[in-house]
Amino acid sequence: AIWPRGARVWIPDSVQVWRAAELTRDYKEGDAVLHLRLEDGSTLVYPLESQLPPLCNPECLSGKDDLVALSYLHEPAVLHSLRVRFLEANAIYTYCGIILVAINPYKPLPIYEEEVIYAYSGREMGDMDPHIFALAEEAYKQMVRFGKNQSLIISGESGAGKTASAKYAMRYFTTVGGCLGDSSMEEKVLASSPVMEAFGNAKTTRNDNSSRFGKYIEIGFSQARVTGATIKTYLLEKSRVTFQAGAERNYHIFYQLCASAALPELQGLGLRGAETFHYTRQGRCAAGMDDAADLDNTRHAFNLLGTVLVGHGWGTPWGRAHSARPHRDPHPGGAGDTSVPLQPADEALRWFCKLLGIEEVQVTRWLCHRKLMTAGETYLKPLSRQQALDSRDALAKHMYGQVFRWMASRVNRALRSPEGHHTSIGILDIYGFEMFEFNSFEQFCINYANEKLQQLFNLHVFKLEQEEYVTEEIPWVFVDFCDNQPCIELIDGRLGILDLLNEECKVGTSDGSWAQKLYQTHLGSSHFQKPKRPMDAFIVCHFAGKVEYQCSGFVEKNRDTIPEELVGLLRASKVRASPVGAGRGGSSGPRLPGRPSRRSLPGSQRSKKSISSQVQDGGAPNPALSQGTPQALLLALTTSPLCSAVQSLPEPADGDAGQHHAALRPLHQTQRREAALCVSAVGAPWDPLPAMSLLPCMPWCTPG
Template sequence: MTYEQTYTGNILIAVNPFRRLPHLYDVHMMEQYKGAAFGELSPHLFAVADTCYRAMINEKGSQSILVSGESGAGKTETTKMLMRYLAFMGGRTGTEGRTVEQQVLESNPVLEAFGNAKTVKNNNSSRFGKFVEIQFDKYGKISGAAIRTYLLERSRVCQVSDPERNYHCFYMLCAAPPEDVKKFKLGDPRQFHYLNQSSCYEVANVDDAREYLETRNAMDIVGISQEEQEAIFRVVAAILHLGNIDFIKGKDVDSSKLKDDKSLNHLKTAAELLKCDETSLEASLCKRVIVTPDGNITKPLDPAAAALNRDALAKTIYSRLFDWIVDKINSSIGQDPNAESLIGVLDIYGFESFKINSFEQLCINLTNEKLQQHFNQHVFKMEQEEYTKEEINWSYVEFVDNQDVLDLIEKKPGGIIALLDEACMFPKSTHETFAQKMYQIYKAHKRFSKPKLARTDFTINHYAGDVTYQADYFLDKNKDYVVAEHQALLDASKCSFVANLFPQLPEESSKQSKFSSIGTRFKQQLQSLMETLNTTEPHYIRCVKPNTVLKPGIFENFNVLNQLRCGVSQSLMSH
C-alpha cells in the first residue's frame, strides 16, 4: 500500500492509495533519489530518507523520522519503505550469512504477526508502538539496531468486537500446514472463544496459510531457532485452548468448577501445550490464595471471577511472549556500542476515537499529544529561524500549546494517571468512585468535561477534537501484576521456554503490596522516547487516509482536510 506524496515546507504528506504500487518503490527508484537534492525530484519517502541519511553523514548527528497519521493512513507501510531505503544506503555488499539490515527488515513480518490485527479502520493495524534505532559506523554502514516497543494492546487477546480480529498469529496458526494444526490440536478458528466473539475470520487479500510460512521464514532470519519457534506457537495454541475453559457454580458458596467435558479437554490440552500440571492449572483458575499475617487462606472464585482470572492468565502469557520476541530480535541483531550515529524511525499508533474508548485509547492519545507538541515546537522554531535568516519582516507567532492537556493526563500529582494509580491501590475503589473523583477534581478544567447523565464517562478536548472515554475497565487495565498462582504454575513448567517467560521474582518484590502500574510505566517509556527524539534532528512524514472505506481511487475531501487540520496544517495555517 503506498502513496501519493507532496511536501508542506519540508514535511512530506503521503496519501494511502490502498493498493500496491511496486514500481514507485523498487531499487531503480532508490537509485534515482540517492544523493538528489531535496525537492529536485517529485516528493517521495525516499527523498526524506536520503536527506536524513546525508544529514547524518555530513553533520555527524543523529536523526529521526517521525511517521504519524490516523489509524489506516499507512504508517507501518511507510516505515517499512524507509527502513528498506536506509538498508539500501547503509548495507554491506558481499557479506556472509545474515546481515544486520536483513534482520532489521525481517523483524517487520515477525512483529506484525504478533502485534498487528484487523480493526474497523485498518486491516493491518499495529496494536503497539515501535521505535527502530538503526546504528551506523563511521563509514555510514549499518552496524547494529535496536527495536523499542510501547504498550501492546493486551485486552485484544481476550476481547474482540465485530468486525475486528484478534492478533494475526492466531489465525495463521489455525491455517498452518495440517501436521502443525494437528500437533497444536487446533482447527477451525470458529471453535475458539477468543476468536469467535467476532464473525470476521479472514482479511481481504490476505492468505493466512502463506503468512504463517512467511512468518516462520522471517523468524529464521532474525535468529529464532526452530525449537523456539515450536515453543512460541505452542504458547499461542495454549492461549486459544485456555479461552475455551468455561466455569459453572461449584458445590460451595461462591465457588466454581469446570463446566463440562469440553472444558476439561481444553484444560488438558492447554496444560499439555504449556507443559504444566493439569490439576495446578485448574486450581490456579478456580481459587485464589490470600496471604494474611496468620497464614494463607484459599478463597474460591465464583464462575465470573474464574473467567476473569482465566483471561488475566491469557493476557499475561501473551504480553510476556511478545516481549520475549522483541528481546530475542534485539539480541540477535546486536547493538553497536561504538556506533557513530543513529537514525530512529518512529511508527506509533495514530490518534484514536472509537464508539467505545478505553484505557488504551487514553494512552495512545497521550502519545499523540506529546508528538504534536514536539512537532509544533520544532516546526515553529524551524519556520521562524527561516524568516530571520531571509530577513523577512515578521512578528513572533504564538502557537496553540497543548501543555494543559498533557498536564491533565500525566502530571504528578493531580493528573488522571496518578489518580488512577491511587484508585488501583485502594481495594474499595471501583470505576464509579474513580470517575466521581475525576468529576470533582477537574470540574473547572477547560479540557475536561462530564457528558450529561454520565456515571463513568468523561470527555477530553484533545488537539484533534473531543474524545469521550469509558472508565469502566480502567482500573483492571492499569494493574500490571501477575497472580502469584499463575507465576508459580508457569515457573514450574517442564518447558524451559515457558518457565523463562516467568522467572522467579526476588523475595521482596513478590509481596502483594508491590503495585506496578501500566499507565506509569508507559508514561516513563514515553518520557524516555521524547528525550531520545530531542537529541536528534527530526524529519516528518504525515500519512493521510483518503477515505474511510479503505478502497483505492476514492478521495473524501472533508476527511482529508480534517486530518491535515489536526496535524500539519494546524501548525502551519495559524501563521
C-alpha cells in the same frame, strides 16, 4: 470593488465540505451578501457573517507538486489540490514545503522498486518528484555529511500506511547503506517486519493489518554502512488477546497457526479451526487474507533471523489459545456459582497444561481459587464465575505479553552488531490520535502520548525557534500558537486524571468511584467535560478534538496485575526456555530499577508500577517503553530531524472531501506558521486525515 465579478471563492457545504462558486456581481465593502453561481449552474445569495469566504487559486496552479506554490494556502485549497493530483495525475505524494503529504492509494504502485531507490540516492529533495524515499535520503545524507544521529517519526491512525512507510524507509536505508561485514544483515533487518506483524498486528474495523503496538527501530551505521538494528516496543494492546469487536480479529499469529493445522510439524499442538477457540472466534474472518501463506512468510522470516520454530516451538503462544477453548468457563455453573470447579479431565485444560508443561491440578486450583492470608493463617477462597473468567483472561494476557517480549528479544538478538555503530537513524512508528465510538484506557494512553508529541512540536517549532530569533535580535513579530500544556496538566499534573487513577488503584476498586472523583476535581477545567447522559465517562478536549472515554475497566487495566499464584504456575513450566515462565512477581513488565524484590510478599499484596505511571515516566512522548529509557529516546527525538505521518481511514481514497477536512484545519495552521517562521518545522500527529499521511522532515542534527 474589493472582489470583481468573476472572482471565485470557496463556500462551506454540508456534503462536499467546500464548494467553488463564482461571483456574479462585484463585492464592495459593506455588502451583506455575495451573489454566486455554483459549478452546477445554480445561483446562490450567500450571507456574509464575521469573515469573507476563502478565495480560489488560479486554475493554472492546480496540480502543483508543492503546495507552497499556491497563492492561497488554506484548507479548501489544500483539499482541492490534493484531490486533483490524486484523481487526475495518480500522484500520491505532494510536498508542502518540508512536509510530504501522502495519500494512501490502497493498491500496489510501481514506485518502490530498487531502481527507484537508486534514482533518489544522492539527490536533493527538490530535484525529484515528492516521495518517501526523498525524506529517507535526506536523513541518510545528513547523517553521512555531519556524522550525527537522525530520527524519523511516523505516526498515524490505523490504515494511514505508517507501517508501510516505516518498511519503505527501512528498505531504503538497507539498500543505499548496504551492510558492513555481514551480507545477511540487510535481509535480517527487513525480516523483522513480518515477524513483528505476525505477533503485534491484527485486523481492526479500519485496517486488516493494524499495528497494535508502538516501536522504535534504530538502524546502526558505521562508515555509512548498516551494521545492525535494535527494536524497542511499547504499549502492546494486550486487551485484544481476550476480546475483539465483531468486525475485528485477534493477533495474526493465531489464525496463521489455525490455517496451517495440517502441517506435520504442528500436529502436536491440538490445532483446530479458528472458530473453535473463544479468543479467535469473536470477530469475523478477514476477506482476502491467506493466513496459511502468511505463516510461511513468518516462518521464513524467523529462519532469516536464525530462529527456527518447529513443533513445540509454537506451543507456548498456542497454549494461550487453549486457555479458552472452547468457550469453557472455569465455573460452568451460573453466575456466582462456585460449587462446580473446572474438572481436570477437561480437554482444553489438558492441552493447555501439556503445551506449557504444568500440572493440571494446580491450574484447576488457582484458576478457581485465590490464596488469602490472615494473621498466622492461610486459606483458599473460591472465586465466583466472573472472577474465575477474569482470572483466566488475566493469565492469557500476561502470557501473550511475555511471548511478545520474548519474540522482540529474539529479533533484537539477531539484529545486534557485535561491533556496535557510530551513527544511527531511528524510526518511531507510533499510534496516531484515536477516537472511536467506544474509547477506553488504551485510547487514553495513545492520545496522551500524542499530546506529548504535540507539545514537543510546539516547543521546537514555536517556542525555541522564536526565542532564537529574539536572542539573535532579528526583527520578529511573535507568532501565537495553541499551547496544549493545559490539557497535559489535566492528564498528568497534580491531582490530574492519571494521579487520581493511580490513587484509585491503591485505595479503591471502583471505576465509578474514580469517575466521581474526576467530576469533583476537574469539572471546572476548560479541557474536561462530563457527558450529558448518565454514565461513568468523561470527555477530554485534546488538541485534535474532543474524545469521550468510558471509565469501565480503567482501574484494572492500569493495575495490569496477575495473581502471583498464576505466575507461579508459569514459572514451574517444564518446557525448556518457556517465554511465559519469565514472569517476575506478578508483573508483566520489567522490575523497576532500584526497587527491592517483593517476592516475599503474598500474591494479594504484591504490586507493580501502574501502566499510567510508566507512561508518565520521563515525560517522553512514547508510553510504556519496555526497553531503553524514555529520557534517552526523548533526547534523540528532540535533537534530530523529525518526520511524522498523520492518520487516515482504511478505505480507498476517492476524493471524498468529507473524509479529509478535519485534519486539514490543523494542517493549515501548521502551514501558515511555517511560512511565517521561515524555519523548518516538524508536524505532530493531527486530527484524523482520511486516506492521507503527513511526513514532515527537519534538517536538525544531534549535538556532538
